[in-house]
Amino acid sequence: MNVGLIGCGNMARALARGWGRPVLCADPVAERAQQLAEETGGEALPSNAEVARRAALVVLCHKPAQLESVAAEVAPHARAVASILAATPLQRLREAYPDTPVYRFIPSLPVEVRQGAVVQAADGSQDSKVDAHVHELFAELGTLVVLDDALVDVAMGLMSCGPAYVALVAEAQVDAGVRHGIPAAQGAALVAQTLAGTAELLRRRDYDTLALRREVSSPGGLTARGVDALERGGLRAAFSDALDAVLRPS
Numbered sequence: 001m002n003v004g005l006i007g008c009g010n011m012a013r014a015l016a017r018g019w020g021r022p023v024l025c026a027d028p029v030a031e032r033a034q035q036l037a038e039e040t041g042g043e044a045l046p047s048n049a050e051v052a053r054r055a056a057l058v059v060l061c062h063k064p065a066q067l068e069s070v071a072a073e074v075a076p077h078a079r080a081v082a083s084i085l086a087a088t089p090l091q092r093l094r095e096a097y098p099d100t101p102v103y104r105f106i107p108s109l110p111v112e113v114r115q116g117a118v119v120q121a122a123d124g125s126q127d128s129k130v131d132a133h134v135h136e137l138f139a140e141l142g143t144l145v146v147l148d149d150a151l152v153d154v155a156m157g158l159m160s161c162g163p164a165y166v167a168l169v170a171e172a173q174v175d176a177g178v179r180h181g182i183p184a185a186q187g188a189a190l191v192a193q194t195l196a197g198t199a200e201l202l203r204r205r206d207y208d209t210l211a212l213r214r215e216v217s218s219p220g221g222l223t224a225r226g227v228d229a230l231e232r233g234g235l236r237a238a239f240s241d242a243l244d245a246v247l248r249p250s
């Protein structure tokens, strides 16, 4: 499927790298589009309209505030549109693109290495052959979960914000190790691999987080003490507050 990216920022770059195929693209900063085109073996085009004319699927990678202005250029030409815009429900997308099939996905940065969490929004009115192709395209990027459109922003607060949270957790662990004498580089290697390996174990144990914790925490042991300290430090409450903060209207 011939993909055209509208906007060539962080997430467009991650998607294009994850797909690993040539893309058509446009951006207000021409060099940014040119760079992404060169990296993927694709083509930077002079306008959003030209991308829409040439692509089988247009992927909206600009900011949510630009929905209407971009739609004015893209809608007359697009055959199908997939949006990754935060806080922009399917209904708003359909109003902006009334005559085009529209899809809503929320990716996360690890799509760049095809290890992303991706959410596809559903509200019961999707159909047709194009849907399967679009779904498969985004499913290439990692684990794709279909959720009701009303829950997509909640999901975004977990998985799109997640890489920043996980990076912060990793940094905190590394700093704790540094305080006790572990060099930062070695500490970071240990922590990053622990995160990656634990994610794989959770998948193999049907995402049963408690079962995994029990395997590591022998009664009266060191891990149980560490987990208790994290709980007392408010780890759960901090993540709960983080999600509230993300979902609070700005």
Ligand SMILES: NC(=O)c1ccc[n+]([C@@H]2O[C@H](COP(=O)([O-])OP(=O)(O)OC[C@H]3O[C@@H](n4cnc5c(N)ncnc54)[C@H](OP(=O)(O)O)[C@@H]3O)[C@@H](O)[C@H]2O)c1
Pocket (backbone or CB within 6 Å): 006, 007, 008, 009, 010, 011, 012, 026, 027, 028, 029, 032, 048, 060, 061, 062, 063, 064, 066, 069, 070, 084, 085, 086, 087, 106, 107, 108, 109, 160, 161
């Ligand atoms: N980053 C994430 O983890 C993440 C996760 C899920 C969803 N999203 C969504 O993905 C979208 C992009 O986010 P991002 O982090 O990649 O932002 P970004 O790095 O700022 O990229 C947005 C790009 O769109 C360009 N742009 C602005 N106006 C445009 C127009 N009229 N036509 C075409 N391109 C235009 C911007 O150019 P200028 O900088 O010159 O304005 C910029 O290069 C957002 O809607 C965001 O909600 C992001």
